[in-house]
Amino acid sequence: MRVSQIRIPVDGLPTQWFNIVPALPEPLPRPKDPDEGPSRLGQLQRIFLSSMLEQESSQQPLIAIPEEVRELLVQAGRPRPLYRAYRLEQRLGVGRGVRLYYKREDLSPTGSHKVNTALAQVYFASKEGKKRVITETGAGQWGSALAYAAGLLGLECTVYWVRHAMEMKPQRLALMKLYGADVAASPSSRTECGRRLSSANHSHPGSLGIAISEAIEDTLRSEDAVYCLGSVLNHVLMHQTIIGLEAMKQFELVDDYPTLMIACLGGGSNFGGFTLPFIAEQLKGKNETRFLAAQSEAAPNLIKGEYRYDFGDYAEHTPLMKMFTLGHKAEMHPIYADGLRYHAAAPLISLLRSLRVVEATAFPMGEREVFEAARLFTQAEGFLPAPESAYAVKAAVDEARRLKRDGGEAAIAFNISGHGFLDLDSYEKVLFQ
């Protein structure tokens, strides 16, 4: 029997997160305050959990996953399978030397990898005595994941959701409400910042910068609340390494090893989570794997960005971080894969890019060819990827076709970071209209 599904047992779930920071060949540039204005670093201390700030700057290579968090990850369905894509290989007609694999984060309860860090963050919030978690969301994947985690742990959850994005996604809004979250269209009437903008314009479309401002204002005035972030930061990427650590065990089971790893990249938590454990092995000289980030031409931060200090957000609330950035005020064309629209890549990924460990490719904003690759994958393998994940599929399919033409061996591993059940309108528009 040809077994496409590669599983590790439940008790094979990793017991430690992987922290690449101490293994880096040069120190990770630290965040800093801008020359003018209030101290952003000082504000971080007030709005984040102390345990998260500790993880953020930890020099420990492995950090124990608390037993309660492991229970939550198992509840969320982990470990998730790795698949050998026999059926896709067959459709592509690649030779025996080309092996395709994909990891199934689409099996997440909310539909994306974001739950991996949401569960950890809400657990630590609860442990530090917080009663409420606060965040902002753009595409909505992060807001759903935090709402889910808060629901499970019985904490309150407030999500400031960019109004125009929220109005386009009534189903995802219903999902957040089902989990019990309190969702505010941003700008809202709950904060000074929001009231100022919405009193001038009741149907103000909002922006991620405004939503961040509202979330931070709400956190600062609430004793028992904490602010949570779903990407970019070291500790978020570290929580996501559960993906790559599982994949490593799964490759051992089938006695193979990826020669090329592909994940889509907006801010970098999905890409980092999948690749960092393998990148660390490369830094020790143990592999020659290529690590390829799949991006959109709407936000090709690793390709067209400059490696310099920049704010993480439009409204300049965050400290300055050294990142490949298109500029924190950059205007980015709307695309269906909204999760890939971020102006900069996480500091960790950016450093690795500057060291030429990480490669990147970007696909056109029309998205037709990306959605076509997703259609091929869906018919061959049966699973519907999120539009973001479709970028990884496209990059993998391109590489497989190149190898078919030019010859060569490869084990290509890509990550299906989420499912597309809440994105079928986008598929309809791109492929069938």
Add this chain to the structure above:
Amino acid sequence: MRVSQIRIPVDGLPTQWFNIVPALPEPLPRPKDPDEGPSRLGQLQRIFLSSMLEQESSQQPLIAIPEEVRELLVQAGRPRPLYRAYRLEQRLGVGRGVRLYYKREDLSPTGSHKVNTALAQVYFASKEGKKRVITETGAGQWGSALAYAAGLLGLECTVYWVRHAMEMKPQRLALMKLYGADVAASPSSRTECGRRLSSANHSHPGSLGIAISEAIEDTLRSEDAVYCLGSVLNHVLMHQTIIGLEAMKQFELVDDYPTLMIACLGGGSNFGGFTLPFIAEQLKGKNETRFLAAQSEAAPNLIKGEYRYDFGDYAEHTPLMKMFTLGHKAEMHPIYADGLRYHAAAPLISLLRSLRVVEATAFPMGEREVFEAARLFTQAEGFLPAPESAYAVKAAVDEARRLKRDGGEAAIAFNISGHGFLDLDSYEKVLFQ
């Protein structure tokens, strides 16, 4: 560590389907032709696969699952986990003696248990040299599952979809098209029957009866096509026993055994798939488990139906089958859990009901209390059930609350037959408007 997820390894996937027919205490009444009109039994021979007709009347207690079908079931993610619902138990505040378990068919690629039989049927179609599978669909779950299976195996798939249902579900339509299916709004211009109706009224809303007529007409005139059905028939229920067979192994792993099994029931394939292997043990005197079907008051066939010969469809295309039926021309109130709106229960389940092995309960058509139970489940366990599955959740929650009040021990197992990501509009309407 408290492990909520109970898994069997991939190579623990059952190797045989379970056929309860030879174990029944009295013979299953055979389908028969009505006194008047053409022979429906004769027509079955022309539109169904011979291997399916053979399975339909088999007296073998166990039927080997072909290796290729087992590969497909593994590709689709099987075996699926059974969960101990620790978090739901905690929210309900039940005592230590009350244990809740649920099986996760919501992990299906298309979102429901229907893929289990779709993969088998399309495999056998391919083996018998067919190039195309044809069906009709109402709610759309069966159409998606058949489209998915045909996509994987490279067969063509034609779905006649009741027009008014299709128009309400653009996302599910996009999903079927992504799998490569050819979807016709019924009545269509492709068949004589359809043309007759749609020429008189271009926006004819259609009905399941009309869609069946179209699918059968299309099959009869096509040499290399076959007609497929997603519920009611013996072989369909048998393909679904993979659910119960897996659950049986999973209960062995945790050294427990269900004292009450609950599944929602429309035609009966989900209920039968989950319970039949356990019901067979009861027929051998090995357990005293209760088997409870969760229904809607819109279609309480096991409760208000009569046990008699009736047609399986409005248009009288099928042979007469002995079933608990509300009458094949019964009008049923629309509900969001559309998959539960069927006038009769499968002959197998109906016989077991007449023998008092199967119990049934029905919930009000307003569906509010059912959706409330689903909300509780979603917040406690993190998974969003399909509206149909929410009926099983509701029945399980009611029973747990009763035990909390009255005392007593129980191991309650229920089946989450599908996910609700394509039903969030229904959740919004029932809970938030």
